[in-house]
Amino acid sequence: MGRFAGGAQMRYLALFALVVTATILSAAVPARAQLKPDFYAKSCPKLFFIVFQKVDAAIKKEARMAGSLLRLHFHDCFVQGCDGGILLDDDPRLPLGEKTAAANRNSARGFEVIDDIKGAVEAECPKTVSCADIVTLAAFWSVNLTGGPIWIPPLGRRDGLTANFTAAGEFLPSPFATNSGLKDAFKKVGLGVTDLVALSGAHTLGFARCAVHGVRLYNFNGTGKPDPTIDNGLLSSLQKVCPQGGDGNVTFPLDPTFAKFDNLYFKELLGLRGTLNSDEVLFTQASDTKGLVQTYAKNQTRFFNDFVASMIRMGNIKPKTGKDGEIRLKCRKPNSLLLEDADPLIQLVTDA
Numbered sequence: 001m002g003r004f005a006g007g008a009q010m011r012y013l014a015l016f017a018l019v020v021t022a023t024i025l026s027a028a029v030p031a032r033a034q035l036k037p038d039f040y041a042k043s044c045p046k047l048f049f050i051v052f053q054k055v056d057a058a059i060k061k062e063a064r065m066a067g068s069l070l071r072l073h074f075h076d077c078f079v080q081g082c083d084g085g086i087l088l089d090d091d092p093r094l095p096l097g098e099k100t101a102a103a104n105r106n107s108a109r110g111f112e113v114i115d116d117i118k119g120a121v122e123a124e125c126p127k128t129v130s131c132a133d134i135v136t137l138a139a140f141w142s143v144n145l146t147g148g149p150i151w152i153p154p155l156g157r158r159d160g161l162t163a164n165f166t167a168a169g170e171f172l173p174s175p176f177a178t179n180s181g182l183k184d185a186f187k188k189v190g191l192g193v194t195d196l197v198a199l200s201g202a203h204t205l206g207f208a209r210c211a212v213h214g215v216r217l218y219n220f221n222g223t224g225k226p227d228p229t230i231d232n233g234l235l236s237s238l239q240k241v242c243p244q245g246g247d248g249n250v251t252f253p254l255d256p257t258f259a260k261f262d263n264l265y266f267k268e269l270l271g272l273r274g275t276l277n278s279d280e281v282l283f284t285q286a287s288d289t290k291g292l293v294q295t296y297a298k299n300q301t302r303f304f305n306d307f308v309a310s311m312i313r314m315g316n317i318k319p320k321t322g323k324d325g326e327i328r329l330k331c332r333k334p335n336s337l338l339l340e341d342a343d344p345l346i347q348l349v350t351d352a
């Protein structure tokens with residue numbers, strides 16, 4: 001921690017005050033959602049701080065990691081709910097998992113950071129905190145540490161026992177989708193048009209590969225020409241980085257300030273400088289999403305407020321809170337397999 005300890009401690013205390021306030025406020029309201037911000041207040045009081053320190057260190061090592069961790073939460077939640085499913089490694093004893101689905105293969109990243117956080121959390125509060133909640137908190141701090149808004153993340157999710165390759169293909173939206181295709185994908189998980197536009201603002205962070213940019217650059221939708229709705233300057237930059245038939249793994253930033261959480265992404269869409277097809281169609285293909293893009297481009301506070309509300313809604317997709325889930329001891333394997341594999345480093349207690 002060293003020279004960051006003071007600031008980190010202050011942030012932690014500030015957040016703690018927020019959580020206490022939220023708890024007092026929510027006590028007056030009848031309990032509806034099962035997730036709650038103070039879920040680990042007694043069982044793992046240092047949780048927020050541990051995750052903060054680890055995410056802070058990971059981002060200092062590689063600025064892109066903030067985006068990668070935020071995206072993991074999205075890809076977790078859209079597929080059978082926020083249940084840590086995306087973290088499970090494929091294993092012949094399990095149904096085919098999510099890591100090798102098209103949207104994740106050679107693309108989803110940050111798994112080592114989650115393993116590292118989980119190790120630190122297990123050392124502090126064994127068998128207590130789910131991997132799904134660790135992903136939620138890693139996303140939360142990634143937004144905060146890159147200059148984005150802070151909120152009170154509801155917690156208490158349990159980890160799923162299996163992941164689902166087919167569901168990842170069915171529920172994760174495609175970067176080649178049209179505006180109405182994107183709306184359908186969000187509707188399938190109970191999210192609306194505001195959620196679609198506000199959460200797409202997450203593309204203020206991180207990178208995308210030429211494999212997904214390529215479709216707009218040379219032969220868009222079978223026309224033999226580039227996408228007509230792309231700025232000429234951006235088109236030539238992208239064509240340089242992503243030559244036809246070149247390496248699909250080369251990356252290009254999703255907005256010019258890929259390590260800063262701000263509303264520049266929306267301003268770029270107004271200038272036809274959204275990099276993915278699924279970004280630009282929010283501006284070019286429908287008046288409702290276009291209106292929101294214009295609003296967020298003008299008013300960052302409004303974007304931050306809507307983003308927070310949508311992150312909480314996304315984090316509430318089908319949480320597992322009962323016997324259908326568990327607290328995984330290692331994020332890459334369900335506990336049943338750890339037991340079978342008799343990992344000598346793990347002492348399993350079956351009453352957990």
Ligand code: HEM
Binds near residue numbers: 069107207
């Ligand atoms: C609206 C539908 C969405 C589509 C079609 C989409 C698609 C994509 C694609 C294709 C990439 C690049 C992947 C690669 O190059 O391998 C990407 C990156 C990213 N996405 Fe999305 N996304 C969507 C919504 C979201 C949401 C809701 C979030 C989070 C709340 C998000 C966060 C991110 C981030 C942060 C990155 C950069 C990751 C990194 O650099 O590692 N996206 N997205």
Ligand SMILES: *[C@@H]1O[C@H](CO)[C@@H](O)[C@H](O)[C@H]1NC(C)=O
Binds near residue numbers: 014
């Ligand atoms: C990050 O969160 C802390 C509270 O824990 C807050 O004091 C700080 O201002 C936040 N950072 C930003 C950029 O909002």
Ligand SMILES: *[C@@H]1O[C@H](CO)[C@@H](O)[C@H](O)[C@H]1NC(C)=O
Binds near residue numbers: 095164165166167170
């Ligand atoms: C996996 O997802 C598919 C598609 O959503 C669904 O039909 C299937 O029942 C799921 N499998 C399991 C084991 O949940």
Ligand SMILES: *[C@@H]1O[C@H](CO)[C@@H](O)[C@H](O)[C@H]1NC(C)=O
Binds near residue numbers: 176177178221
């Ligand atoms: C591609 O072209 C077809 C018509 O040929 C059209 O229906 C479809 O919306 C287009 N897709 C995109 C992404 O523009």
Ligand SMILES: *[C@@H]1O[C@H](CO)[C@@H](O)[C@H](O)[C@H]1NC(C)=O
Binds near residue numbers: 211247248249
């Ligand atoms: C990207 O890299 C992976 C792993 O190194 C490789 O298997 C894959 O074929 C590459 N993908 C593209 C599109 O070049």
Ligand SMILES: *[C@@H]1O[C@H](CO)[C@@H](O)[C@H](O)[C@H]1NC(C)=O
Binds near residue numbers: 299301305
């Ligand atoms: C920006 O949005 C915030 C939050 O919705 C609102 O209070 C504020 O008045 C807006 N500012 C402008 C200039 O419209």
